[in-house]
Amino acid sequence: MKALVTGATGLIGQQLIAHLDEPVVVGRSLDRIRKLLGDVQAYPWPSPTTEPPPLEAFEDVDVIFHLAGEPIANGRWTRDKKIRIEKSRIEGTRNLIHAVRCVAKNPCSLISASAIGIYGSQGNNMLTETSAPRHDFLSDLCQKWETEARIANQYGIRVVTPRIGIVLDNRGGALKRMLLPFKLGLGGRLGSGSQWMSWIHIDDLVALLLHMATSDFEGPINAVSPQPVTNREFTQCLAKTLGRPAILPTPKFALQNLFGEFSSVLLNSQRVSSTLAENYGFRFQFDQLDNALNDLLLPKTTQ
Numbered sequence: 001m002k003a004l005v006t007g008a009t010g011l012i013g014q015q016l017i018a019h020l021d022e023p024v025v026v027g028r029s030l031d032r033i034r035k036l037l038g039d040v041q042a043y044p045w046p047s048p049t050t051e052p053p054p055l056e057a058f059e060d061v062d063v064i065f066h067l068a069g070e071p072i073a074n075g076r077w078t079r080d081k082k083i084r085i086e087k088s089r090i091e092g093t094r095n096l097i098h099a100v101r102c103v104a105k106n107p108c109s110l111i112s113a114s115a116i117g118i119y120g121s122q123g124n125n126m127l128t129e130t131s132a133p134r135h136d137f138l139s140d141l142c143q144k145w146e147t148e149a150r151i152a153n154q155y156g157i158r159v160v161t162p163r164i165g166i167v168l169d170n171r172g173g174a175l176k177r178m179l180l181p182f183k184l185g186l187g188g189r190l191g192s193g194s195q196w197m198s199w200i201h202i203d204d205l206v207a208l209l210l211h212m213a214t215s216d217f218e219g220p221i222n223a224v225s226p227q228p229v230t231n232r233e234f235t236q237c238l239a240k241t242l243g244r245p246a247i248l249p250t251p252k253f254a255l256q257n258l259f260g261e262f263s264s265v266l267l268n269s270q271r272v273s274s275t276l277a278e279n280y281g282f283r284f285q286f287d288q289l290d291n292a293l294n295d296l297l298l299p300k301t302t303q
């Protein structure tokens with residue numbers, strides 16, 4: 001399977017690339033690609049919002065993994081940041097599909113990232129792929145993003161939009177950012193702690209993306225573990241794994257003052273079901289949070 005990857009230098013892309021036999025990468029900087037991914041076949045896509053990637057990158061490609069997008073969870077959403085978040089996904093996806101239309105032989109499948117942010121905040125409701133979304137910035141963004149990806153259907157391409165949960169990886173993302181305060185004994189629940197967090201271990205996410213690439217599944221699919229937990233439970237489990245206390249809650253108003261609208265990412269409640277992925281034959285290696293955190297955070301010999 002020859003696979004083209006966008007956003008390959010990111011948290012998920014770097015791990016995915018390591019599992020692909022014949023990866024082709026398009027990205028904004030060849031230097032960065034070389035530095036992070038070594039000697040991979042790579043093509044420049046310097047401005048994803050204004051131009052399609054080079055057509056020669058698509059030669060004999062069977063599947064595209066589309067992961068590129070301005071980072072969402074790295075701080076305050078200023079007006080400019082929100083424009084970058086949206087344009088990089090909507091126009092980036094449009095330009096990618098524009099290239100696909102122009103190549104002689106279409107790839108068969110497009111696996112185009114989406115996020116559980118599509119559901120908005122829905123309390124204790126168990127959310128499946130057919131649940132109606134609630135409206136906020138991320139939800140509207142993800143709906144437009146998925147709609148843009150689905151346009152590839154018109155060119156005979158199978159489209160999968162994995163709605164990715166909170167990816168747990170000790171090399172980056174949400175978990176790495178949480179580690180320092182917890183290690184200092186300054187960790188604690190966020191807001192009331194009753195909001196649901198739907199997480200997935202990076203190894204399971206990569207395996208699920210590969211599973212989707214070789215299956216005949218089409219449409220949105222939740223990429224989350226079978227065991228969502230409340231923020232309170234997550235906090236306790238992380239503190240226990242690290243052997244540190246978690247006694248300093250951060251109140252909702254402090255998060256809102258600190259992060260503005262981005263605080264919704266930390267406070268929204270998303271209890272998301274993995275049933276569809278399991279019904280499609282996917283088996284999770286890490287279905288319990290304590291196992292996932294032990295694997296990521298403890299030295300392998302003491303497990």
Ligand SMILES: NC(=O)c1ccc[n+]([C@@H]2O[C@H](COP(=O)([O-])OP(=O)(O)OC[C@H]3O[C@@H](n4cnc5c(N)ncnc54)[C@H](OP(=O)(O)O)[C@@H]3O)[C@@H](O)[C@H]2O)c1
Pocket residue numbers: 006007008009010011012013026027028029032048067068069070071072084088092113114115116163164165166167173174
């Ligand atoms: N990590 C999570 O917890 C999570 C959860 C839900 C959904 N997702 C989604 O899954 C995708 C991959 O996630 P990730 O965590 O691997 O992301 P990431 O680490 O932030 O990397 C995304 C990649 O996108 C490219 N990129 C960055 N800014 C861009 C911009 N302004 N315009 C175009 N491309 C840009 C970069 O690749 P190049 O510089 O090589 O082009 C970057 O390495 C993202 O779309 C993300 O929203 C992630």
